[in-house]
Structures are given as C-alpha cells and as structure tokens.
Amino acid sequence: MKQHIFLTGITGFVGGWLARELLDRGHPVIALVNIRHDQCPEKRLAKLFQDWFYTPEEFAEFGDQLTVVGGDLAAPRLGITDEILKALPPFRSIIHCAGLVQFDQYLLPDLREINMEGTRQVLALADECSVREFHHVSTAYVAGKRTGRVLESELDGRAGFHNPYEETKFEAEKMVRAWRARDGTHAIIHRPGIVVGDSKTGYTTHYHGFYGLPRVMEICIERFGDMGMIRFPAMPEKKVNLVPINYVVQAMRAIFEAHCHFGKTFHLTNPNPPTLAELARAMEHVFGKSGPKFVSMSQFLLKPPSSEERFAVKMVERYAPYLRFPEAEFDQTNIRDALVGDPVDSPFLSGEQIERLVEEAKTPAEIHPVA
DSSP: OOOEEEEEOTTSHHHHHHHHHHHHTTOOEEEEEEOBTTBOHHHHHHHHHHHHTOOHHHHHTTGGGEEEEEEOTTSGGGGOOHHHHHHSOOEEEEEEOOOOOOOOGGGHHHHIIIIIIHHHHHHHHHHHTTOSEEEEEOOGGGGTTOOSEEOTTOOOOTTOOSSHHHHHHHHHHHHHHHHHHHSOSOEEEEEEOEEESOTTTOOOSOOOGGGHHHHHHHHHHHHHSOOTTOEEEOOTTOBOOEEEHHHHHHHHHHHHHHOOOTTOEEEEOOSSOOBHHHHHHHHHHHHTSOOOEEEOHHHHTTSOOOHHHHHHHHHTGGGTHHHHSOOOEEOOHHHHHHTTTOOOOOSOOOHHHHHHHHHHHHSOSOOOOOO
C-alpha cells in the first residue's frame, strides 16, 4: 500500500499539477490548503480542481485518497492543531511546493513570510512527524545574477539577486540544505525554470511569469494598434528558460517514486530554451501584428522615449532582469541521470508549442492566485 504524502501548495501552479499527477497514479495525498475567511478548505479545493482538471464525478472518486487539512503556511506548525494532526493519516514524505511568486520590492515582507517562514514551519513539521523524505520546490533562479554554468550542487549568492523573490527562495533553500546536513541526506531539492503551460495543449491554470509578456503585447496593440515603431530595451539573443508544467511534474513524480535520490538537487529546466527574439516572433504570429524593436539600454537612452515606449517599458518593468541581462546556464547532470529509462514528457518547446502558450495567454478566463 502506498504511503501518504503531505503536500503544500496544492492551489498553486506546480503543486496543483503535481497533485493531479500523484493522484492519477494512485498516491494518497494530504493537502494543506490555506484557510480563508469564509471558505471551507475542502470546498475551495474541490472547486479549483473541478475548474482545472476534473468533472465533479471524477473528483469525487478520489474519496479517501485525498485528505484536505486547513492551515496557514506561516503559522506555527502551519496552523494545524494537536487534535487535527493526530487525526491525519500517518505520512513519511513531505513535498513542499507552496511559495509566493512576486518580484516587487515592496512585497518583501510577504515573500519572507511565505517563502522563508513557510519553509521553516514545514521543516519543523517534518521534524515533529519524523519525516524521512522531504522534497522542496526551489527555483533555478536562486542563481540570481550569476552567469556561466551553474551546477545543481551549487548554492552561491555572492553575485546578488535581481529581486526579492530570488533572494527569499535562495534563503529557503539554504534552510533545507542546513536541515539536510543535520538530518542526513533525506531532502531533495527541485529547481524549475520559468514554468509555463502544458507543452502538448498549451493549457495552463495560472498566468504569472511568462504570461505577462503576451498580455502586455495584447494591451499595447489594443492601445496603439501596432508595436513596430516602439523601441524596447532588451537582448533579443537572451535565452528565456521556459519549461512546460507537464515535464516538471512528471520529472518530480519520477524522482519521488524512485526513492533513491536523497541529498541531490535537480534543475528542472529547458536544455535549449527559446530566445527573446523567438518569443517575440511567436507573439507576432499569434497577434498578427509587429512586435517592438529590441535595442540595447544605451541605444534606448540616446533619445527620449516616446509615450508609447514609456508605457510599454513600465508594463514589463518587474520582468526587466529576465529581458536585459545574460542568465546562467543550468547544469542538468543530475536530472538527466535520474530520468534515464523513465518516459517523461520532453522539456523542449518548439515554435508551434510556444505559439499555443501565447494563444492561451491572450484572454485568460480567470487569473488564479499563487498558493
């Protein structure tokens, strides 16, 4: 009989898709769902999963395979009382997916609370419950401002960070590594790139990160009719490490099921990511309009920007580091070795697949918050 997995972040992008992957393969899951003012955690999760993945009848079939516990990620012991903890099915594994993906400096207190204090509390629960297998979802961008090859075994923050998201995820990974060093080698760290929708269908449930770019282009086209005369400070040759969600969760599931990769870190990234110029061409093809003219920042500043240029630049300012500066090359030695013989979906994205992602971003029915 498969043992229960305690999962955080099930209402988020990676956590939600990973939960579906695990449930569909018969794994019993205990899901932490943040308590909100007037929402029952069970009803909230049921509504989300029925919106995203399942019919009501399909979702009901999970029955006792899915246990929902209400809590608060940053509260002591995640807000779980003694009585509730004793009533939960026993679990020996935790997969910590919950996190806040925001780049604005003014949100630093929230990022610290969720990404750092939340991780601290999940590790404390792992200690209390004698968890022997701990999976932590970090990000490849704990590399911060580093360039060149970054090994999966490395965690080096001396180059600094582009934003508080990278910094708080770096600090959270440091906590997990310290816990792993103290308690043997039972923690596994997963570092996804910029996660996007399903590579086969384009479908997504969340519209943060990459999806801001096509949305900005759509808004600019609505306002200005075309972007061909707009200069935009960016590196057209800059690689943007988009990685499809189906690959990410299948790789995580395969690593979990192997139960033999303790102590390792895995870059769940695209070995050959698209360039910014390739993304721009995909958006031009989908929208049927010209994209902006990419120029260096020094060229951009040679003459005062137009009102249209100021508007476009302001719209994507939070993503600027991922458009204007070189980024690291993420080593994939560990993940390649771990997935030998396991038929997971590809991390690559063709031009046609990128266009499907852009098409999905055009008019999202609903933008869901990050767990």
